[in-house]
Amino acid sequence: MTVRTKLMIDDVQLSDRDESSGLYQFIVTFKNRSKARVFMHSQPNWHVTSVSRLLNVPCPICRKDYYCKCFDNYSGEIERQLIDDGRVDRLVGK
Numbered sequence: 001m002t003v004r005t006k007l008m009i010d011d012v013q014l015s016d017r018d019e020s021s022g023l024y025q026f027i028v029t030f031k032n033r034s035k036a037r038v039f040m041h042s043q044p045n046w047h048v049t050s051v052s053r054l055l056n057v058p059c060p061i062c063r064k065d066y067y068c069k070c071f072d073n074y075s076g077e078i079e080r081q082l083i084d085d086g087r088v089d090r091l092v093g094k
């Protein structure tokens with residue numbers, strides 16, 4: 001991966017799934033140890049519907065240890081990383 005970002009995904013775990021509606025929840029851990037709950041929809045193609053940062057460590061972008069909106073700005077970047085290498089497909093067993 002050549003693009004540098006503050007939010008490089010290190011690990012992803014499937015948290016919840018609702019196959020009838022195509023909605024999935026993932027817990028994403030980034031290389032800077034921050035975590036986020038990522039909501040994705042599988043139809044018609046995988047896309048992120050929302051990202052909410054977990055409060056395990058202060059925000060790596062604004063340094064707040066309370067809720068902030070920073071990760072929303074990275075939802076496209078997070079989506080790309082999740083989809084690009086087939087990670088999401090593997091996680092849900094497709």
Ligand SMILES: [Zn+2]
Nearest residue numbers: 059062068070
């Ligand atoms: Zn922030």
